[in-house]
Amino acid sequence: MPSTTQSTDPGTHQHRRGFWLRTLHQWHWISSAVCLVGMLLFAMTGITLNHAAKIEGSPQVDTRTLALPGPLLRSLGDRVEGHAPLPGRIADWLDRELDTAIGKRDAEWSEDEVYLSMPSPGADAWLSIQRADGAIEYERTERGWISYFNDLHKGRNAGPAWGWFIDVFAIACVMFTVTGLFLLQMHARQRRMTWPYVGLGLLVPLLLALLFIH
DSSP: OOSOOGGGOHHHHHHHHHHHHHHHHHHHHHHHHHHHHHHHHHHHHHHHHHTGGGSOOOOEEEEEEEEOOHHHHHTTTTOOSEEEEOOHHHHHHHHHHHTSOOTTOEEEEOSSEEEEEOOBTTEEEEEEEETTTOEEEEEEEEOOHHHHHHHHHHTTTOHHHHHHHHHHHHHHHHHHHHHHHHHHHHHGGGOTTHHHHHHHHHHHHHHHHHHHOO
16 A cells, blocks of 8 residues: 555645645735735825824815805705705705815704815815805815825725725735735745744834833
C-alpha cells in the first residue's frame, strides 16, 4: 500500500495552494479597484481633518430677502405646528427664485413662521417664511471645497445615497485588507520581515493610544 494519502500528496497540496492564491489575488484586485478612489479621498481628507485648525477658510455668506406671492402664501394652509415638507408649489417657486433645491425636507411649522434647515456637505443654509405677510429670509454659507470633502469623509449631511457608498466602500476595504492578510501569510516564508512589519503596524498605534492619548 502507498505510504502517503491524497491529503499529503505534494501535487495536491500545490494544486490547493495555487487555487487559493488565484482566488485571493482575484478578490484582492477587485476590492482594491472598488475602493481605490474612495481610499484616496478618505486618506487625503484624513490629513485635512487632522489639521483642520491650521487650514484657514473663508466662508462665503449669501443672504437674500423676498416675499411669497399671495396665492402661494394662502397655499400654506392652516397647519399650526409640527414637521412637514413645504407644499410643492412653494418648493418649486423657491427653487427658481433662490436657485437652490428645496426637495422634500421637513420644515418646522409654527403659528408665526415656517422654518426650513438645508445643510449640505461644505455648506449650511436655512430659510424662514413669515406666515402673516409671506416675508422670506434666506441665508446660505459656503465653507469651501476642503470643508466639502471633509464633510463627505464624515458623511455629514450627504444623504442616504452617499451613506450607502460609504458602507460599500468600507466592505471593499475590509475585503482588501483581509485578502491581503491571507496573501501575506501565504508568502511569509519567502519574506522574513512580513510578520515583524505587521506587528509594528499593530504596536505603534497601540502604544500611541496608551501613552499619549488621555
